[in-house]
Amino acid sequence: MSIKNGQQQPTTNDMTAPPAPITLLGTPVHPITMVSTLAAIRQFMREPRLHQICTTNPEFVMTAQRDPLFRQILEAADLCIPDGIGLIYAARWLNWRWQQPRLPERVPGSELIYHLAALCAAEGWLPFLLGASEGIAAATADILQGQYPALQIAGTHAGSPAFEENDALVQMINESGANLLLVAYGAPKQDKWIYRNRDKLPNVRVAIGVGGSFDFVTGKSIRAPRWVQNLGLEWLHRLLHEPWRWRRMLALPKFALRVLIARHR
Numbered sequence: 001m002s003i004k005n006g007q008q009q010p011t012t013n014d015m016t017a018p019p020a021p022i023t024l025l026g027t028p029v030h031p032i033t034m035v036s037t038l039a040a041i042r043q044f045m046r047e048p049r050l051h052q053i054c055t056t057n058p059e060f061v062m063t064a065q066r067d068p069l070f071r072q073i074l075e076a077a078d079l080c081i082p083d084g085i086g087l088i089y090a091a092r093w094l095n096w097r098w099q100q101p102r103l104p105e106r107v108p109g110s111e112l113i114y115h116l117a118a119l120c121a122a123e124g125w126l127p128f129l130l131g132a133s134e135g136i137a138a139a140t141a142d143i144l145q146g147q148y149p150a151l152q153i154a155g156t157h158a159g160s161p162a163f164e165e166n167d168a169l170v171q172m173i174n175e176s177g178a179n180l181l182l183v184a185y186g187a188p189k190q191d192k193w194i195y196r197n198r199d200k201l202p203n204v205r206v207a208i209g210v211g212g213s214f215d216f217v218t219g220k221s222i223r224a225p226r227w228v229q230n231l232g233l234e235w236l237h238r239l240l241h242e243p244w245r246w247r248r249m250l251a252l253p254k255f256a257l258r259v260l261i262a263r264h265r
Contacts (some may be wrong), residue, residue, distance in 0.1 A: 017043070018079055022103070024090050025258055027061045027071070029080050031091075031103050037081055038115055044078065045125060045179070045205045050198045052077045053208040054191055055109040057084030062254055063188055070188040073195045081107040083211075090259045109208075110216040113182065116208075117144040117151055120180065126154040128173050128204075131184030132214040134158045140214040154178035161185045161193040170200045181207040184214045 021028035044051040064071040137156035155176035190209035
């Protein structure tokens with residue numbers, strides 16, 4: 001890896017196809033690293049269709065248990081990256097008796113966005129930043145262009161995933177010339193938005209739901225220190241700083257309980 005602007009920059013020489021996903025509580029997750037994620041994206045960008053990437057975490061898995069459409073979207077996605085330390089532990093616990101693949105590392109969407117910006121700058125790709133609160137996508141674009149001067153942004157817009165805005169957003173993205181799309185409406189809204197518009201965006205080659213990544217880039221949300229991340233306690237750090245998320249965080253103990261039950265079975 002190389003270092004640029006304080007961010008580790010993975011090399012992307014491996015152009016092999018992503019490995020087959022493993023299944024956690026019926027939800028597919030690809031055993032992939034940051035390096036191989038970027039390699040897969042480079043390959044996807046060469047192919048003449050939209051590829052959907054989901055940043056899967058335990059909340060995704062639990063939502064998929066009760067939302068058939070979201071489960072269908074995850075199953076149909078071209079790549080479900082493991083964005084959540086709970087998935088790493090769950091794969092170890094559930095596969096401990098069998099020689100099944102585990103998840104080699106976490107691939108956080110909040111870090112992936114910087115690597116994507118560097119890759120877009122190097123390859124001349126044109127990303128469109130969609131979602132988050134008003135002005136956040138534009139501020140994210142300014143910050144990333146400051147770090148990567150060669151980066152060109154096709155456009156930014158907040159909007160919403162509401163059906164009444166759908167056609168206008170699709171037209172805006174198509175007219176911008178974007179070939180890579182980052183959608184920050186939060187799961188599962190962002191993933192459903194991409195899924196229902198996958199055939200309406202002929203120029204887009206890769207579309208990723210990035211959750212709160214724009215908020216992290218702009219400093220609206222603060223990432224946990226690296227040592228807290230390494231302990232697997234980033235969720236606690238975020239809960240302390242954003243206590244209104246407590247209802248969403250209830251998915252974590254439910255996920256852990258379901259994993260334990262599945263292991264004993």
